[in-house]
Amino acid sequence: MIERFKKKPKDFTYEETITLLSHFGYEEHNKGTTSGSRVRFKHEPSGAFIDIHRPHPGSIMKEWMIKAIFQHLKSNKLI
Numbered sequence: 001m002i003e004r005f006k007k008k009p010k011d012f013t014y015e016e017t018i019t020l021l022s023h024f025g026y027e028e029h030n031k032g033t034t035s036g037s038r039v040r041f042k043h044e045p046s047g048a049f050i051d052i053h054r055p056h057p058g059s060i061m062k063e064w065m066i067k068a069i070f071q072h073l074k075s076n077k078l079i
Helices: 002-006 014-023 063-075
Strands: 026-030 038-043 049-053
Touching: 002 014, 002 063, 014 026, 014 063, 049 063
Parallel strands: none
Antiparallel strands: 026 038, 038 049
């Protein structure tokens, strides 16, 4: 899955994103009842976090969000 993600596929799903981030030690945190589709993933060991938007109505992640997650993981030396 990591290799697939590195290719920044256009059909990467939110469920795959959760699995990927969990692999690196991130936990999903809802930002509150008024957060809407915004979700925070926090890396407990380092305190780093990334905020993303849960896609809707489908589950395919937007290309810009995949790039942002990739940059975050890269700058935190996880990939």
